[in-house]
Amino acid sequence: TLGYGYAQLTMTEPYNSPTSPYWANKIFLLLALPANHAYWQAEEVALPVMAETQLLAVPHLLASHDRGHTVLLNAGQPGPNYHALTNEKYFKFAYSSQFGFSIP
Numbered sequence: 001t002l003g004y005g006y007a008q009l010t011m012t013e014p015y016n017s018p019t020s021p022y023w024a025n026k027i028f029l030l031l032a033l034p035a036n037h038a039y040w041q042a043e044e045v046a047l048p049v050m051a052e053t054q055l056l057a058v059p060h061l062l063a064s065h066d067r068g069h070t071v072l073l074n075a076g077q078p079g080p081n082y083h084a085l086t087n088e089k090y091f092k093f094a095y096s097s098q099f100g101f102s103i104p
Contacts, residue, residue: 058075 033039054063062073072095 071095 042058044060050065052065054065055061056063060075060077062075064071066071074091074093074095077090
């Protein structure tokens, strides 16, 4: 379980979420790789062309991409999952890559 001797989601969610400083800073581990590592030798390729709109059936989201800005429209989520501030995080109508994720 997440926590000490029992599930403690309120304590561990900041660590496990994508907004965690731990996960955000893991990218800097690449700087520890030697200069001859395969990561630094890889050829740069262009990003694949994405469809302008795409239905994501499992999370019930409609993704819309426009000039580097992505919006996810929420078509309905299942009931509460008992994480801290569930409604503020998971039940919004729209999520945007242009505006930072926040909880009031």
